[in-house]
Amino acid sequence: MQSRRVFLRNGAFALVSVGFAPSFLARTALAAGASRARRLIAIFQRGAVDGLSLVVPFGEAAYYQARPGIAIAPPGGTGGSALDLDGFFGLHPRLGPLHALWRSGRLAIVHACGSPDSTRSHFDAQDYMETATPGVKSTGDGWLNRCLRVRREEPPAPLRAVALTPEMPRALQGPAPALAMRGIAQFGLRGGAKLGGSFEAEYAEAADRTLGRTGRDAFDALRQLASAGPARYRPAPGVEYPRSPFGQALAQIAQLAKADVGMEIAFAEIGGWDTHVNQGSGEGQLAARLDDFGRAVGALIADLGDRMDETVVLTMSEFGRAVSENGNGGTDHGHGNAMLVVGGGARGGRVYGRWPGLAREQRFEGRDLAVTTDFRDVFAEIVVSHLGVADPAPIFPGFEVRRERFPGLFAPDSQPA
């Protein structure tokens, strides 16, 4: 406490102002060894993306029968046809950047994945996925927050968990500290360095332990963000993020990851998937959303370069969409969906999970892609095999984590360094 006061009184107040932090702070973060922490970047596609357009089962005759107007053509056709993965599945034609990741063996896909709960309410299903407790509405905290608590580190880095979202997502809500912000540039203390220094003095000397500590965390976070250099960020050569909000959110996640500020969990979201009307196929509404999605995710992975060795990017959406198109050229709420996993040693170039088929009798309740992989098994495999959590039970209350149910994204002997 004494040394801290001296530090504060010796004119260090200027540090508070974002943009003026000396570079030694960045070096300190590096020296502390925070740089090689295993990291998870979770991306939520809110509104239920059509998984059958995202990862197209072009080998299924039933797919084309059910979707005469909006199916994606099999590979080999003209412009709007699927990008072949394995002779049965293909990616949507606007997902070129992800196709490149597949070809280099880095993109893994879990299809027919989802929740054991059959709700078709966006609201409830997002809640269930973010708490990882399907069917239980009153879970207080999110699964990513529980990850933070299980992987407790002292002292926690102030930017250990960051959501580039206007509000704290349900997945990160809970007792472990996390930061939600619209953007790095928008997060800061206004009013100038002197006022900031005065606020810091109030909290530095607060008898109030809880608020005092949080205040000190806050000022540390501000300094670290300043050292990450919001105005100076340049992505890796050749990498271009879409200018969309989602693209910019991923660019800032890359920026934080590369600034070595100890970020372990990052969260971003992208909406616009609720395509009940005029979904389109190779072109159209959904294609435009997928284009943004694919280019942004592709840019993130290219930008992170060899940092992808310790980073997993995971995408999810609350449920899939009905197999048959509806009367408005769109699709209604369904059940099973596809999740994408890249990085951290995940074995790409494969579609994981048992494919249940799309014939009417193979569908869930006669209408939707059935779920053959519980989404918690995907989460759990990443938690165990990538994040290195020895006992994942507290992260998945009411669910028995069993390795033999893991999709197998990581080699069985894979253990984080």
Place this chain on the structure above:
Amino acid sequence: MKIRAAARVSLAAIAIVSAARSLAGSGESPAREPDRQAIVHFLSRTTYGPRPVDVARVQRIGLARYIDEQLHPERIDDTAIEGRLAGFETSALTSREIAEQYARPALEARRERQRLAKPRGEETTPAGPGDEVRRANQPLVELSEQKILRAAYSERQLQEVLVDFWFNHFNVDARKGPDRFLLTAYERDAIRPHVLGSFRELLGATAKSPAMLFYLDNWMSAADPAGARQSGARRGLNENYGRELMELHTLGVDGGYTQRDVTEVARAFTGWTVQQPRRGGPFRFDPRAHDRGAKIVLGHRIAAGGGIEDGERVLDILAAQPATARFIAGKLARRFVSDAPPPALVDRVAARFTSTHGDLRAVMREILAAPELLAPSGYRAKVKTPFEFVVSAVRALDADVTRAAPLVRAVQQLGMPLYQCQPPTGYHDTADAWVNAGALVERMNLALALASGRVPGVAFAPERWTIDAALFGEASPATRETIARAPTKVQQIALALGSPEFQRR
């Protein structure tokens, strides 16, 4: 903690306080009228922030009389707030009127846009929010604004605190479908009239509210077809309401019920539905959806052949359980006394709940008269929620709010969007939920924005402001020194509202 002024002991004060205590039935008499610090503390717990004028008034009339007043809000003149709420169009409308006049135009416009959208080649999502969308949002916007204004200006402060408490206890999220426009009636008709009334009536009003029936899915819960597995059927038994009714509304998670009870309760409520929820229709009992078999709930047998009364009977049983009394007592004590309330206090409040059959006025009197509430160890022990922080800042500035929307946005930016708490648990009432680095920086920014007059629609007179109006002499030496050294009044105010002390109540 310094006790600044010696209490003025007068026989009259003792008489008044004793009268209040014997009304409360506790039988103890306190030694003296509480001092100024204690009154500041009492008001910081039972209002949205004490103003110097409030403290002076309670010193004048005595705490016992103030408690009596607040427990009978209908007797408090509150015409000033009526003027501030007069401009709102939707506050007095029925859900059906709101659906018809506000929600429907947006639905129709959206359908029309989708009809016109080109099936191919459309690269962008349809045009942004138009007038219809703004209009569809208006009921929720107005509801949020009135919440801020009532909290800031109503003289019935305890009632406003309790409306917030009970809405949160029976939480419904506006983002779930038609709940966006059902909450105006929900708060007005199901919550507000009962906060100092009977718990059983409050429980019943929420159970029959379209807002709750939709939010927890009971509106589509129906008897499972006997034996047969329903194939593709959209309807069947839905346990959501039954579970949350026991876990969150009455018994509490450790209240001693089983999964079997959950199912039985859910069966009892089959057929409690809503007539056209998306059109703002009312509660309706649908006998065809009701499971007419016998049920056993917490050991009580409900005979076969019943109808709507099965659900009523379940509410009777749950409201009368000792676990319910304890759960409600504990939650109220946590709100008003401390994050970890003394068990003896919870016991007394629970006993009061039971002996009065859930008379919430009597229960509140027990809490407000409790010596534990005035214990100096509890001063500023609770962290303000973002809503409490924003409103208490407005009160500390004695500000005039002519537009509440910017404050609604401020509360949202602090992580507590009004009427949009997703889980049925409601927002947390303990410090750990609200103390985090990001939110704290946002609180400091808001303190500065308010102090420098940069929040639109909020005006105040900085020259009249004193540090006492915000901190009542309770600031630490560091905070006081820092504020004193600040070169401008604006900075002084910002540092007071953003100080660690002002984050607590």
